[in-house]
Amino acid sequence: MRVGTLGIVKSAARDQAPDQSAAAFAHPSEAQFSRLLDFYDVEWRYEPRSFPLREEEGRVVEAFTPDFYLPAFDLYVELTTLRQSLVTYKNRKLRRLRERYPDINIKLLYRRDYLRLLERFGIDPRHSSVLPPVEKVLVSEADLRRRVAELGAEITRDYAGSRPVLVGVLRGVTCFMADLIRAIDLPVTLDYLALSAYDGESGRLRFTKDLDEDITGQRVIVVEDIVDTGISLHRLLQYLQERHPADIAVCALLDKSARRLTNVELAYVGFEIADEFVVGYGLDYHQEYRNLPYVGIVRSS
Ligand code: IMP
Ligand code: MG
Numbered sequence: 001m002r003v004g005t006l007g008i009v010k011s012a013a014r015d016q017a018p019d020q021s022a023a024a025f026a027h028p029s030e031a032q033f034s035r036l037l038d039f040y041d042v043e044w045r046y047e048p049r050s051f052p053l054r055e056e057e058g059r060v061v062e063a064f065t066p067d068f069y070l071p072a073f074d075l076y077v078e079l080t081t082l083r084q085s086l087v088t089y090k091n092r093k094l095r096r097l098r099e100r101y102p103d104i105n106i107k108l109l110y111r112r113d114y115l116r117l118l119e120r121f122g123i124d125p126r127h128s129s130v131l132p133p134v135e136k137v138l139v140s141e142a143d144l145r146r147r148v149a150e151l152g153a154e155i156t157r158d159y160a161g162s163r164p165v166l167v168g169v170l171r172g173v174t175c176f177m178a179d180l181i182r183a184i185d186l187p188v189t190l191d192y193l194a195l196s197a198y199d200g201e202s203g204r205l206r207f208t209k210d211l212d213e214d215i216t217g218q219r220v221i222v223v224e225d226i227v228d229t230g231i232s233l234h235r236l237l238q239y240l241q242e243r244h245p246a247d248i249a250v251c252a253l254l255d256k257s258a259r260r261l262t263n264v265e266l267a268y269v270g271f272e273i274a275d276e277f278v279v280g281y282g283l284d285y286h287q288e289y290r291n292l293p294y295v296g297i298v299r300s301s
Contacts, residue, residue, distance in 0.1 A: 045069045064097045076106040135299040152183020163187045164219045170194040172225030175282040176253045220245040226254040230262035
């Protein structure tokens with residue numbers, strides 16, 4: 001068992017012997033996933049627990065050992081980079097696990113999800129330098145306009161009599177923020193935060209731009225383009241809480257809830273979307289496509 005991020009032991013070991021750091025993992029994708037979690041400063045444990053699934057004559061004959069446990073989210077994560085036939089077998093085991101241990105929170109990340117996650121963080125495992133085409137419009141300009149107006153009206157009603165501070169997360173929030181503030185009929189102030197991007201190797205999630213204003217005692221609305229795993233939002237909310245605002249709510253244009261790994265409450269959601277990679281209306285693929293007036297799906301090969 002290895003203990004991640006906050007454990008000094010592991011960081012020191014990694015600094016001294018970077019080439020051997022992956023040796024304890026059964027699969028390179030697990031090592032890569034651990035680096036991603038390190039970047040986010042999410043504490044992890046590798047295979048910390050086996051769950052007996054079946055006993056015969058008092059002996060365990062089948063067990064399930066999830067790859068990772070993330071204490072902060074009380075979540076087990078199983079990475080499956082296997083072929084479909086083996087995935088079916090694994091799914092059966094997972095079902096049995098859920099039946100026997102209904103209180104255990106476990107997520108399966110399929111190979112496809114996992115590659116998309118890496119790609120999203122700028123790591124393209126297929127080393128493709130060709131910009132994929134936008135396959136289709138997911139949310140049209142007209143639908144965006146209508147929904148953003150509704151969100152603005154809801155916020156106006158819910159925050160009547162107060163002066164909320166809208167905190168946008170750069171850079172994807174650009175279009176949404178610009179339209180949302182004009183749909184809110186209240187005195188509002190604006191501020192922005194920016195987070196560093198994962199580069200596949202070094203570093204930790206950092207704020208590359210801090211708040212400019214003091215939010216102590218203020219009513220804060222975090223404005224996000226899209227919430228996917230929710231890990232960056234989780235971190236961001238912790239960071240804002242430490243500044244003692246009166247309260248915090250989150251307004252996200254897009255909610256990819258199928259991929260959520262954290263428990264973050266979204267007070268306002270523009271659209272729930274399926275697990276697709278989307279671009280436009282501020283959202284990018286390797287910094288491109290932000291200026292599309294609609295939200296579109298990028299074709300994944
Ligand atoms: P999370 O920490 O996994 O929730 O990641 C959230 C951030 O990843 C968003 O604020 C976006 O910047 C980016 N992101 C997630 N999904 C997409 C997508 O489909 N298209 C473009 N950016 C995305
Ligand atoms: Mg973002």
